[in-house]
Amino acid sequence: MQIEHKALSVHLLTATGAVLSMLAMLAAANADWAIMFLWLVAAFVVDGIDGPLARRYDVKKNWAAYDGVLMDLIIDYLTYVFIPAFALFQSGLLAGWMGWVANIVIVFGSVVYFADTRMKTKDNSFAGFPGCWNMVVLVLFAVQPHWTVSLAIVLILSIAMFTNIKFIHPVRTERWRAISLPVAILWVLFAGRAAWVGFHPSSWAIWGLVATSVWLLLAGAVQQLIPRKD
Helix, strand or coil: CCHHHHHHHHHHHHHHHHHHHHHHHHHHHCCCHHHHHHHHHHHHHHHHHHHHHHHHCCHHHHCCCCCHHHHHHHHHHHHHHHHHHHHHHHCCCCCHHHHHHHHHHHHHHHHHHHCCCCCECCCCCEECCCCCHHHHHHHHHHHCCCHHHHHHHHHHHHHHCCCCCEECCCCCCCCCHHHHHHHHHHHHHHHHHHHHCCCCCCCHHHHHHHHHHHHHHHHHHHHHHCCCCC
16 A cells, blocks of 8 residues: 555544544433543543654645644544534433533633644643543542533633643653553543443442543643653
8 A cells, every 4th residue: 555545544534533532422412421421532532642653654745635734633522622522411411400500610720722823832741631521520420520620621621721730641741651541541441331332330440540531631841840851
């Protein structure tokens, strides 16, 4: 296969995220939250794979007719922000005025953040919380905390989007990648398992999901507190 065709294949792989987001939305419309999250987890896996492939086959050079970055952002907004925000409100996990506040804050803040050209740091991490609401809402579904806790988490992370707090990219952030990448893979496995069993509270996947989420959420901030030695 020629390099141009490989580059095109990567773009088409990225585009499958749109199909997965539609399948997730259809499941959400039927209040089938477990299936919705399974589709979102599948989209998360595609998002984790297509980036390294895009760089390997240099899609900007070998198939420049398609803008892979733009395609990725469109799909990310659907799968990371819009559908999880809908699920958070429609499921009743955050309903009433709390749900309205959370939804407005999530969708408005995230679209502004996604358009910010300063969102990436020099080490390929994120400056501010990167709007990964799919991960946050999935954990909230799994843990089912009191609504005040859920609302506080949404508001704190929304504020964190517009700070200089660092959040790692488990694939692209080199520092501690030997830990972060396996943790991210484990998160996917735990998330898939938790959704598969309908977020049953006795599932061992719930604890694994919480533990891996804590690492992915805080690793970047810890790196800022512990300067890297040259």
